[in-house]
Amino acid sequence: MSLDLDSKPRLAAGCRMGENNNQRVLLMPERALRLNGPSLEIVSRCDGKHSVSQIIGELQLLYSKAEPHKVEQDILGYLALLQKERALDFESGAV
Amino acid sequence: MPTVQQNPLALVAELTHRCPLHCVYCSNPLELQSRSNELSTEVWSRVFKEAAEAGVLQADFTGGEPLARPDIVDLIRSARAAGLYVSLITSGLPLDEAKLETLVHAGLDHFQLSFQGAREETANDISGTKSHQHKLRVLQWLKRYRIGLTLNFVIHRCNIDELEEMLAIVKDSGAGCVEFASVQYYGWAFANREKLLPTRQQLDYCVERLKRAEEEQQGKTRILFVVPDYYAKYPKPCVGGWGRKLMLITPSGDALPCHAAPVIPGLKFENVKDRSLREIWEHSEAFQKFRGEDWMQEPCKSCDRRAQDFGGCRCQAMLLTGNAAATDPVCSLSPQRHKVDAILAQINEQGPAGAEPASPITVPVGKIEWLYRPNPS
Numbered sequence: 001m002s003l004d005l006d007s008k009p010r011l012a013a014g015c016r017m018g019e020n021n022n023q024r025v026l027l028m029p030e031r032a033l034r035l036n037g038p039s040l041e042i043v044s045r046c047d048g049k050h051s052v053s054q055i056i057g058e059l060q061l062l063y064s065k066a067e068p069h070k071v072e073q074d075i076l077g078y079l080a081l082l083q084k085e086r087a088l089d090f091e092s093g094a095v
Numbered sequence: 096m097p098t099v100q101q102n103p104l105a106l107v108a109e110l111t112h113r114c115p116l117h118c119v120y121c122s123n124p125l126e127l128q129s130r131s132n133e134l135s136t137e138v139w140s141r142v143f144k145e146a147a148e149a150g151v152l153q154a155d156f157t158g159g160e161p162l163a164r165p166d167i168v169d170l171i172r173s174a175r176a177a178g179l180y181v182s183l184i185t186s187g188l189p190l191d192e193a194k195l196e197t198l199v200h201a202g203l204d205h206f207q208l209s210f211q212g213a214r215e216e217t218a219n220d221i222s223g224t225k226s227h228q229h230k231l232r233v234l235q236w237l238k239r240y241r242i243g244l245t246l247n248f249v250i251h252r253c254n255i256d257e258l259e260e261m262l263a264i265v266k267d268s269g270a271g272c273v274e275f276a277s278v279q280y281y282g283w284a285f286a287n288r289e290k291l292l293p294t295r296q297q298l299d300y301c302v303e304r305l306k307r308a309e310e311e312q313q314g315k316t317r318i319l320f321v322v323p324d325y326y327a328k329y330p331k332p333c334v335g336g337w338g339r340k341l342m343l344i345t346p347s348g349d350a351l352p353c354h355a356a357p358v359i360p361g362l363k364f365e366n367v368k369d370r371s372l373r374e375i376w377e378h379s380e381a382f383q384k385f386r387g388e389d390w391m392q393e394p395c396k397s398c399d400r401r402a403q404d405f406g407g408c409r410c411q412a413m414l415l416t417g418n419a420a421a422t423d424p425v426c427s428l429s430p431q432r433h434k435v436d437a438i439l440a441q442i443n444e445q446g447p448a449g450a451e452p453a454s455p456i457t458v459p460v461g462k463i464e465w466l467y468r469p470n471p472s
Contacts (some may be wrong), residue, residue: 014205014243014271018180020152027180029205029243029272032104032152086271086317 003052003079007090010048015087017043028087038063042078048091052079102150103376106179107157107343107354108139110170114160115188117223117467118211120249120284120291123159124357127471132347136166138368140173142344145372147177151342157184159346162194168201175202182207184247187233188226195236205243208233213260217253223467234268245272251291251323252442253463255301262308265316273316275305277323281355281410283468290463292442298326325435329400330407330423337385337409342376350375352382355410359419385409390420394428 011017011026017035018027024040026033035043041062045055056075060068082088112127134142143154154174161167162185174181182205183198198206210230212218218227237244246268248254248261258275265273278284278291293301302320309318324331334341334353343351349364350372356362365379376382384390388401395406406412407423415424416431424431 012271013241016180016204018152018178020147020178021150025152027152027204029182029207029245030153032180083314
């Protein structure tokens with residue numbers, strides 16, 4: 001399933017950010033995902049306001065030493081994984 | 096002495112053994128706790144704080160029926176305030192629209208609704224209560240809220256053939272996840288096992304149908320299938336490994352590594368009224384007993400899979416072999432696997448419960464003599 005770059009991901013129902021022992025986590029029904037570095041930067045932008053391409057743009061700036069295409073591929077891969085886990089809803093880009 | 100590997104991650108809070116349902120496969124122990132033995136709101140609130148401090152992320156409120164607790168809203172609030180993610184595992188029965196709204200507003204993260212079947216008569220016979228229609232109403236009410244929703248269909252020989260109708264309920268519900276959880280044979284299910292174990296033919300159908308359903312529901316609903324492990328080649332990594340991830344607190348406050356642990360003779364459980372959760376996690380004899388690998392016997396001891404399945408389920412080993420440290424006998428490598436095979440042979444010879452071997456699989460559930468669990472005082 002390919003992602004629409006204009007769509008705006010947000011955390012799905014039953015998913016939210018949490019914190020335990022200074023570690024940020026994505027809490028989901030019956031499971032949790034530790035967030036650090038890039039994964040935290042990505043998930044905290046899944047707010048229904050940032051489009052996929054905006055998230056890619058912002059992270060390419062943030063990790064400017066990394067190869068931009070690699071950053072993009074990593075983000076798309078991570079978002080696809082979260083979608084498969086039903087952690088994200090994608091609002092249509094056409095508003 | 097085995098070392099403590101990590102923090103507990105999940106706290107299963109069995110708030111009460113009281114329940115309006117009398118399911119024939121209930122996982123509660125045969126000896127149920129009465130209301131007068133239940134922990135108070137204050138003790139539970141302290142337990143939630145201690146759990147979060149010990150590293151626990153998730154609290155699963157279950158029972159019995161957790162909604163039977165009059166203080167359920169306060170309990171959700173205090174678990175949320177402690178920083179936990181709160182799931183309610185419920186029959187949905189003692190619920191009306193107003194009560195649901197208060198639960199959601201109190202901060203409930205995830206609602207897990209159990210189903211006993213897809214057809215009213217089956218579901219009501221299995222639960223020993225008129226419950227099915229009400230559950231369907233609860234599903235409609237839930238559509239108003241943006242809350243995590245999992246449907247849990249407990250499946251077995253008498254309802255597995257309703258799978259197509261169960262999938263129709265799932266499709267209409269908008270649930271993010273559905274579990275088709277085969278009955279596991281402990282507690283009341285162990286007592287009713289010969290009537291509940293599915294046939295191999297039913298299981299094959301189920302696996303094939305759910306594979307297709309997974310494709311149909313991709314991106315909408317995650318579909319999880321818990322196999323009946325008597326049919327498995329290798330055992331389940333029970334509770335993610337003994338004393339590795341999970342703590343269960345009984346209605347009266349005993350801390351268990353697994354809900355079925357009291358079937359193992361000689362295990363001494365600590366109570367949360369006497370000790371902090373962290374102390375119990377680190378030092379309780381019961382948690383230490385099968386933690387790590389020191390307790391393992393052959394073939395587990397030298398098996399490549401021992402870090403994957405941890406030797407399977409200690410309680411099942413106890414129930415089927417009389418030795419809690421034995422390899423889980425559902426494992427094909429277990430020298431006692433023949434015991435499980437003998438049970439399966441019997442089931443597959445006699446066909447569905449109450450029916451002739453060659454007849455259709457639908458069973459008049461009401462005609463089976465079940466052992467129903469009672470409601471404790």
